[in-house]
Amino acid sequence: MAETRKASRFIVPVAVAGVAAATIGLVPALAASGDPDLPEITAQQLIEKIAASDTQTLSGTFRISTDLGLPALGGLASGFGSLDGDGAGSGSADPSEKLTELVSGTHTLRVAADGPERQKLTLLDGSDEYSLIHNGDDVWAYDSKSNEAFHEKGASGAPEKEQKLPGTPKELADEVLKAAGDTTSITVDGTAKVAGRDAYQLVIKPKQTGSTVESVKIAVDAANGIPLKFTLSSVEGGKPVVDAGFTKVDFGKPAASEFTFTAPKGAKVTEDAAEKGEEVPGDLPKGFEEGLPGLGEVFGGSGSGEGPDVIGEGWTTIAKLDTGAPAPRTDEAPKEIQGFLDSFGDKVTGKFGSGTVFKTKLVDALLTDDGKVYVGAVTKDALVDAANAGK
Template sequence: MAETRKASRFIVPVAVAGVAAATIGLVPALAASGDPDLPEITAAQLIEKIAASDTQTLSGTFRISTDLGLPALSGLASGLGGGGTSSADPTEKLTQLFSGSHTLRVAADGPDRQKLTLLDGSDEYSLVHNGADVWAYDSKSREAFHEKLSDDRGDRGEEGPEGLPGSPKQLADEVLKAAGDTTSVTVGGTAKVAGRDAYQLVIKPKQNGSTVESVKIAVDAATGTPLKFTLASVEGGKPVLDAGFTKVDFGRPAASEFDFKAPKGAKVTEGAAEKAGEDAGAESGGHGGPFGDALPGGLGGGLADLGGDGVNVIGEGWTTIAKLDTGAPAPKTEDAPKEFQGFLDSFGDKVSGKFGSGTLFKTKLVNALLTDDGKVYVGAVTKDTLVNAANAAK
């Protein structure tokens, strides 16, 4: 037990970097091949086209590649002492989408039926929302996870297929909500995506100090549906996030696509809402959609969720920084359990300034400064911007 409590102190910087990476900013790098000749359109008109899109049905193949510049996360969950959960639980299984490249099959038929299948060689992981039921099944472990949705979570007509976690539509909506005076929005030509003619919406910060270089959203010229989303870092290299369809069909999928019955002999785990009853299910909401915010593209919650009323916001726009005061000295990396030491050291740098000293946990998108006196500064900003903010707050 002592070792478990000791380990939990070192989850904080990992959680800060990981959760913030899922809730701040976005970036691009869309390769154009055989660009179609389409009528000219302004950025405002293209944004209106996205907003007016009412795609309710689709199916296809989806490819998502994520490169946050983090060391491998596999096996980290087991080091947290979080045993006892099903391998089919979406919050456990889908963390692998934080790194590497993955192929998924997706299908949607309005707000009540969606299906996502993660392909991993001959193994498949399926997540199915059909009415009031959410099922997940891991063919490798032969484990299933089931949760019964309460009425307020199962009836969300406004979400539609964009409720699919990490979909280009969901990602585009989050970026467009944040666009303002600190943002440049232009049309950057056209592209072919999944065999469809598309416009490219290019979004860039006007401010210096952001880790975001740009965001590109490929928008279907006919329907206004975002088909591809690419997020690039000022550090260059591979995109931080490259998510889009390789095949897409806007026809209605067969109803049988969303049928699910746990295979004979499979171990079935019921979700917390199902086990605790309807009232507990309503209280445990906050999943952000039928499939929740388990994917990197979930983007729900925001930085304020990390510390509630204890979060102070510094700056605005793309250089916004969240400051948290833990009220306790930061744990020393050398005191961490062995399973965490290498992980923390691999993306943590010692830094100092007028604020004192601390450790900077870095990714290609989000950086977090944990000072030795227990303050945390986190944002999609460069190292120097974080240090300057800490110095100014001293």
Template sequence: MAETRKASRFIVPVAVAGVAAATIGLVPALAASGDPDLPEITARQLIEKIAASDTQTLSGTFKISTDLGLPALDGLASGFGALDADGGSPSADPSEKLTELLSGSHTLRVAADGPERQRLTLLDGSDEYSLIHNGDDVWAYDSKSNEAFHEKGASSGAPEKDRELPGTPKQLADEVLKAAGDTTSITVDGTAKVAGRDAYQLVIKPKQSGSTVESVKIAVDAANGTPLKFTLSSVEGGKPVVDAGFTKVDFGKPAASEFTFEAPKGTKVTEGAAEKGDEAAKDLPEGFEGGLPGLGKAFGGSGSGEGVNVIGEGWTTIAKLDTGAPAPKTDEAPKEIQGFLDSFGDKVTGKFGSGTVFKTKLVNALLTDDGKVYVGAVTKDALVDAANAGR
């Protein structure tokens, strides 16, 4: 019991790390083979082409590669093992399973037939994890554990955009373009061949200094305007933070059988409530219900920022939250958690006092010793400057 209480004190700093990781969503990569000769197009015309795209049906395969620059998570789960005494959520629950896409490389099969039918399958050797949406039914099935998760009525009344497959190049592109403004440079940088399709390369870069984002590159299908590949690069260089793209794609209508599912005999099925998402939101700290401003739905919310103080604008937006409680001392944490926190946390000091910056290649978070949290896709110095300004 004492170990459980000790571990629970470190949920806040580890949750900050989780928020940083969650900003990525899902991602895939693939190499182009030869640059097609296409008519010239301006950035405005290409953006209009994306906006006018009305692709309702497709099937194909895409690869996901994510490199957040985080330390290995081995052993971290055991540090919270005592906190999962109630059994936690089933392994087939999408909220748990899809977090695997936040690191490493993965291959997925996708199929879509309008806003009411989608399927995503994560391939892992001979094992498969499938997420199927068909009308009011949402199924998730894990062949490795032979467990399934079912939710009835989950899409009822939901906006059409909220029923898109998570992490596809189009969804990622929509989020970036929606946030673009005077702080952003948008250009067309040549052409590419993606999944056998001719594509234009749209390049988006911050004009502001202090952002961790070097560029976002979107390969756009020259024929129908559908984003085929999404690459997010960090100012730190190295591998892209997010590289998401189709290796095969067909815009024809998938067979109806793609979206039907019946749990195999002997499968353990867990039923979920349609209201589960609303109930989970009630458990979030005050101010996080609407997501973090400036970083949009990558943080799981609308980005309205109610209850969170917003500092700056555009690519250098910082969200500030006052937890109202002193930060726990990492040297009191269980050794597994302490090692994780120390491996990607830098101690910093300034006019604000002292604290720790938890860093990834994209999102950094400053947790001050007096319990304030500053987080954004900005550099460590930008976070310290914001804290020093007392804003």
């Protein structure tokens, strides 16, 4: 029991990998060879084409590879054991647990969509499949390996959040380019062939130094403006942080049967606990998610006066949190966890005192020994400079 309590103190630094994953939009992407000869187009015109696209149906297969630059997990799982004390995983088909597998490695998925009310995603793992189906008010998830299903019923009559959106594709394009401002370069850099489709390459790069992002490349279907490719590259080089892409795509209407689901005989079905007003094991405490900076805040937002302090702007934005408690000592962790933390954590010192920078290829986090946390898609030096300036 003491070992379990000790392990639980190290969830925050290990979760840096999860923060990195949360900042990545998993837009399907993978460029094939053979660059098509297409009419010239400006970045603004291409953004307008994306905004003007009215394609709502598609089906296909894509592959996603994620490389956050983390060390091998090795015995990490056994080091944590079961934080709920039973020594076994929950085995739940809950999407919030299953889809975390996309954080690392290479995966093949099948997708289908028929407007905003019907979508299906299937994660293939050898002969096993994990499917997530949205059909109207129902969301089903099914894991063929464990023969378990998860069901969530959409809330009816809930008031929609008011959103002010640009009225035309041109206005939307202007807003995107305006938001980029002086910190971002947006260009069209050639063409690509993606799943047999002609596509333009939209390239987004930070102009600021100190960001971990080298570039974001999006291949946009030349005919209908649908994004087909997303590649996020780090200044560290090597494999892209995210490289995901269609290997096959069809923009026809999928059959209605694609979105129907009935739990197989003998399957264990779990109804959404939150729907019944229960606390969901593993969920963040209420209000915690609201306190974290969203993608817009990390890449160019401004502080709202709530949640973390926001330092800087654009691509080098850093969120600062004060936990109010000394950082956990890694030498007190179970040896498997200690080895994992030490392998991607660097001890640093400065005017702020001392601490540890936990690094991925995208998001880095500085945990100071006096309990402050600095996190962003920035380099180690940028985090240390921010901590020093805060003294």
